[in-house]
Amino acid sequence: MNSEFELIDLFNQIGSKYYKENGVIIPPGDDCAVFKSKKKIVTSVDASVEGIHFLKNTNPQDIAYRSIAVAISDIAAMGCKPLAFSLSVTSPSQNRAWFEDFALGTNEIANQFEIPLIGGDLTRGPLNIGVIVYGSPFNKNILRRDGAKPGDFICISTEVGKGAKGLKDLKNKISDSPFIKYYLRPTPKIELGKKISELANACIDTSDGLLVDMQKMLKASNCGGKIYLDKIPVISNIEDLNLGDDYDLCFTIPKDKFTDDFIKIGEVSKSKEIKLISNKGYDVKIAGYEHF
Amino acid sequence: MNSEFELIDLFNQIGSKYYKENGVIIPPGDDCAVFKSKKKIVTSVDASVEGIHFLKNTNPQDIAYRSIAVAISDIAAMGCKPLAFSLSVTSPSQNRAWFEDFALGTNEIANQFEIPLIGGDLTRGPLNIGVIVYGSPFNKNILRRDGAKPGDFICISTEVGKGAKGLKDLKNKISDSPFIKYYLRPTPKIELGKKISELANACIDTSDGLLVDMQKMLKASNCGGKIYLDKIPVISNIEDLNLGDDYDLCFTIPKDKFTDDFIKIGEVSKSKEIKLISNKGYDVKIAGYEHF
Numbered sequence: 001m002n003s004e005f006e007l008i009d010l011f012n013q014i015g016s017k018y019y020k021e022n023g024v025i026i027p028p029g030d031d032c033a034v035f036k037s038k039k040k041i042v043t044s045v046d047a048s049v050e051g052i053h054f055l056k057n058t059n060p061q062d063i064a065y066r067s068i069a070v071a072i073s074d075i076a077a078m079g080c081k082p083l084a085f086s087l088s089v090t091s092p093s094q095n096r097a098w099f100e101d102f103a104l105g106t107n108e109i110a111n112q113f114e115i116p117l118i119g120g121d122l123t124r125g126p127l128n129i130g131v132i133v134y135g136s137p138f139n140k141n142i143l144r145r146d147g148a149k150p151g152d153f154i155c156i157s158t159e160v161g162k163g164a165k166g167l168k169d170l171k172n173k174i175s176d177s178p179f180i181k182y183y184l185r186p187t188p189k190i191e192l193g194k195k196i197s198e199l200a201n202a203c204i205d206t207s208d209g210l211l212v213d214m215q216k217m218l219k220a221s222n223c224g225g226k227i228y229l230d231k232i233p234v235i236s237n238i239e240d241l242n243l244g245d246d247y248d249l250c251f252t253i254p255k256d257k258f259t260d261d262f263i264k265i266g267e268v269s270k271s272k273e274i275k276l277i278s279n280k281g282y283d284v285k286i287a288g289y290e291h292f
Numbered sequence: 293m294n295s296e297f298e299l300i301d302l303f304n305q306i307g308s309k310y311y312k313e314n315g316v317i318i319p320p321g322d323d324c325a326v327f328k329s330k331k332k333i334v335t336s337v338d339a340s341v342e343g344i345h346f347l348k349n350t351n352p353q354d355i356a357y358r359s360i361a362v363a364i365s366d367i368a369a370m371g372c373k374p375l376a377f378s379l380s381v382t383s384p385s386q387n388r389a390w391f392e393d394f395a396l397g398t399n400e401i402a403n404q405f406e407i408p409l410i411g412g413d414l415t416r417g418p419l420n421i422g423v424i425v426y427g428s429p430f431n432k433n434i435l436r437r438d439g440a441k442p443g444d445f446i447c448i449s450t451e452v453g454k455g456a457k458g459l460k461d462l463k464n465k466i467s468d469s470p471f472i473k474y475y476l477r478p479t480p481k482i483e484l485g486k487k488i489s490e491l492a493n494a495c496i497d498t499s500d501g502l503l504v505d506m507q508k509m510l511k512a513s514n515c516g517g518k519i520y521l522d523k524i525p526v527i528s529n530i531e532d533l534n535l536g537d538d539y540d541l542c543f544t545i546p547k548d549k550f551t552d553d554f555i556k557i558g559e560v561s562k563s564k565e566i567k568l569i570s571n572k573g574y575d576v577k578i579a580g581y582e583h584f
Contacts, residue, residue: 030370043326046413088337220322
């Protein structure tokens with residue numbers, strides 16, 4: 001049997017080599033963590049729940065990595081740099097091996113993104129991983145979802161549907177599927193966010209489905225758009241546009257700042273309508289992932 | 293049936309009148325919230341789980357209030373001022389009435405402590421309320437638990453056991469018990485934290501039990517202490533010292549800064565031993581609430 005305190009010890013030093021450069025003053029162990037930043041602070045929280053955000057019996061290392069990655073993705077969507085994160089782990093198990101594996105995944109992504117774990121809470125109950133991320137702008141600009149302007153090109157950076165295909169292959173036990181890693185280990189697009197932070201007018205991450213997330217961005221911006229379905233690269237089929245788990249960025253960029261590094265999938269329009277256009281006869285409605 | 297987005301709308305404006313004075317730049321609705329502070333940022337996360345931190349069938353208004361209050365208590369323990377909070381609500385229900393009640397409790401404590409809700413996540417699963425709080429020092433000083441010095445007086449501010457008595461009376465359906473409010477609606481000691489922030493050497497909140505929390509503070513400070521059990525005011529009996537749910541502050545203060553506003557319960561010693569002293573024959577061991 002392991003006490004809460006012995007288990008917490010597994011997490012105490014994760015990312016500690018980044019305390020100083022990321023402004024951490026009081027690391028985990030007190031009632032609060034303390035950090036400082038001369039810049040604005042961006043922050044977000046994401047809960048990952050067993051059976052909803054990851055399958056039952058997922059390796060705890062993957063659970064940790066994935067739960068933290070999807071939270072960092074929100075920092076990427078703001079065009080910002082992650083500074084630190086906190087964890088709230090509710091777990092039915094007090095099995096030390098489970099927590100050791102979970103700490104491994106936590107350590108892995110902390111080192112990949114060079115961010116320290118600055119606080120947390122460990123409690124008993126049905127498995128629920130809460131991840132809180134803190135970040136700040138790379139330069140000055142913070143991307144918002146409400147800044148799209150008519151005439152902007154609507155862009156993404158990669159094929160749509162890799163995460164969903166990974167989930168499907170995982171369920172079907174296709175263990176050598178090259179897509180499973182996109183589901184279990186999504187890569188937050190921090191570098192892309194940095195690159196577009198001085199170029200784009202609006203941005204959102206595509207966690208719930210490309211079309212529905214794009215719709216949120218355009219609605220928040222009081223705009224609509226023409227979407228060229230034929231130009232959107234998909235992994236499986238056109239329904240990929242309504243599947244979640246991709247964690248790419250969808251952003252709008254003034255025409256003169258567009259480069260071939262990005263995939264143009266449409267244009268922002270003044271009219272609030274979102275027109276899905278296809279010459280190939282694709283017929284798809286906007287219907288992304290519902291959390292309820 | 294209510295969509296995630298309709299339910300989120302219930303929370304959109306909570307504490308919005310405090311955005312400006314508390315430095316909120318981007319409120320809920322984007323991928324991250326954004327705020328700024330010239331001071332250091334203190335932050336903490338607390339999960340409240342049904343059956344562990346609150347009883348089944350607790351009124352959602354009380355669940356919200358209590359979950360947020362216990363998180364704010366961590367800001368009080370640092371001697372800091374709360375600035376804002378975020379919520380991660382995992383719920384099996386999508387019942388609008390439940391969420392309306394939950395939003396009422398959220399609104400109530402947001403207004404009481406003058407803090408805006410700046411972000412959140414809503415997902416499906418067994419009931420789990422994650423609360424993230426952000427604060428900053430009132431003046432310059434941030435209280436830590438590792439600053440106790442030999443010779444300091446160990447203090448609290450009120451009787452021990454009110455929260456535990458409230459829980460007991462609630463379980464026993466003693467509906468007119470004056471203690472239930474201490475359990476369902478604990479008051480974070482922000483004003484006390486402010487008052488002692490320039491006086492105390494160390495501080496912790498007593499969420500897990502006075503003795504065990506005091507022990508954490510003394511251990512973190514590499515000290516021990518003499519505790520005068522006879523001097524500690526308790527509600528039920530000496531076992532109250534090992535019961536959680538009080539959310540008072542336990543702090544150490546140099547002898548010359550002690551005033552009668554505080555209740556002295558012991559003295560910090562150089563020896564790492566914690567001596568529990570009683571002339572009345574009280575026999576109690578340190579054994580607080582274990583989260584597992």
